[in-house]
Amino acid sequence: MCRRWSRRGGGFVSAGGTLRVGMDLVSIDEVVDSVSRFGDRYLERVYTPHEIDSCGCRTSGSAHTDRVVAQSLAARFAAKEAVMKVLRPVEVQLDWRSIEIHQMAGGWCQIRLSGQAAAMAAESGIDELTVSLTHEASVAGAVVVGRCETSEQGDG
Amino acid sequence: MTADETIRQVLAEHGRLAVPVESLDEGTDLFGAGMTSHASVNVMLALEDAFDFEFSEKMLRKSTFESIAAIRAGVLEMTGS
Numbered sequence: 001m002c003r004r005w006s007r008r009g010g011g012f013v014s015a016g017g018t019l020r021v022g023m024d025l026v027s028i029d030e031v032v033d034s035v036s037r038f039g040d041r042y043l044e045r046v047y048t049p050h051e052i053d054s055c056g057c058r059t060s061g062s063a064h065t066d067r068v069v070a071q072s073l074a075a076r077f078a079a080k081e082a083v084m085k086v087l088r089p090v091e092v093q094l095d096w097r098s099i100e101i102h103q104m105a106g107g108w109c110q111i112r113l114s115g116q117a118a119a120m121a122a123e124s125g126i127d128e129l130t131v132s133l134t135h136e137a138s139v140a141g142a143v144v145v146g147r148c149e150t151s152e153q154g155d156g
Numbered sequence: 157m158t159a160d161e162t163i164r165q166v167l168a169e170h171g172r173l174a175v176p177v178e179s180l181d182e183g184t185d186l187f188g189a190g191m192t193s194h195a196s197v198n199v200m201l202a203l204e205d206a207f208d209f210e211f212s213e214k215m216l217r218k219s220t221f222e223s224i225a226a227i228r229a230g231v232l233e234m235t236g237s
Contacts, residue, residue, distance in 0.1 A: 026194055030172065034194075038201045046197060081193050093216045096197075 018148040020126070022085030025141045026074040028067070035070060043073075046096045051076055054103040074140035075133040076101040082144035083111060083129065087120045094120070101131065109133060111144065125149040162206050163227050167191075170198040182225040187218075196221045203227065209234045 034042045035057075043052050052058065055072035080099045087094070098117035102110050111129040113121055121129070128147040134140065157165075160182070167186070168177040174190030191199070199221060204210050211220070211234060220230040 024193075026192075030194055030198075034198055034201075038198070041201055042197070045201070077194055084193075091217060091219060093218050093220075095213070095216070 017150060020086045020088075020146040020148065021143065022082035022146075023141065023143045024078040024081035024085070025139050026078045026081075028070050028074045028135065028138055028140055031070040031074040031077065032067065035066070035073070046080075047073065047076065048097050048100045050103075051101060071135045071140055075135050075142055078140050079109070079111070079131050079133055079142035079144060082131070082142045083113075083117070083146075086126070086129065086144050086146040087117060087124065089120060092116065101133070121146075159207075159228055159231060160224065163203070163224055163231070166199055166202045166206055167224070170202045171195055180224060182228070183223050185222055186224075187222060191221075199227075203231060207231050207235055 043057055047055070047057075051073075055076065056069050057073070077096075079101045080096055083099045084094060094117050095115060098113060098115040100112040100114070102112045104110060109131055111131050113129075125148045126146045127149050129144060131142055131144045133142050164177050164180075167173060167180075171177070171186065171191045172195040173180075173186070180186075180189060187196075196218075200211060200216075209231075211230070215230055215234065220226055
């Protein structure tokens with residue numbers, strides 16, 4: 001079980017609650033292939049209109065810009081999967097679009113949940129999610145941390 | 157081409173499996189065989205193209221894509237044939 005910590009006297013003291021961490025990696029080549037093969041059907045089944053716009057999907061055109069777009073899409077897919085790992089759905093497959101990686105004006109990203117993902121977070125007492133995205137030439141990754149209001153039971 | 161042959165072809169092209177599709181039996185866990193969540197999206201879209209339908213929201217469960225048998229059942233449910 002993870003605990004929520006507060007800084008005190010140079011150390012960290014548990015203040016109750018729990019943290020959940022999720023991470024994922026996505027191959028950028030796979031995303032390039034998906035966009036090439038399925039086009040808008042792929043984009044619109046996985047990403048929100050904001051994500052499609054903020055990744056530059058509607059303005060790309062050259063091979064170089066297409067790869068830059070794919071890097072951004074791959075990082076967002078990794079973040080969505082990382083959120084799934086934090087939410088821990090057992091059987092249901094959440095709509096990918098119910099997890100939005102929202103790019104702020106300053107360039108950093110926040111997670112916005114809707115629909116079933118929002119309901120699942122509420123049921124789990126997750127009151128805050130934070131995300132970090134990264135990519136290099138061949139792979140993109142994301143780490144998501146979720147803060148639960150209450151301690152979790154039965155995790156051994 | 158039978159439904160199973162089409163499913164295996166889709167998996168071979170889009171499943172990114174760690175093992176040859178020929179080595180899978182119909183109950184093999186595809187996620188255990190290396191299929192990632194991202195690959196499962198491509199498998200879903202390719203199945204829709206191959207069988208000319210669109211998965212309903214209630215079919216979009218991880219279990220729908222967990223094995224060849226599960227995919228076949230999902231395709232049959234959606235196409236009614």
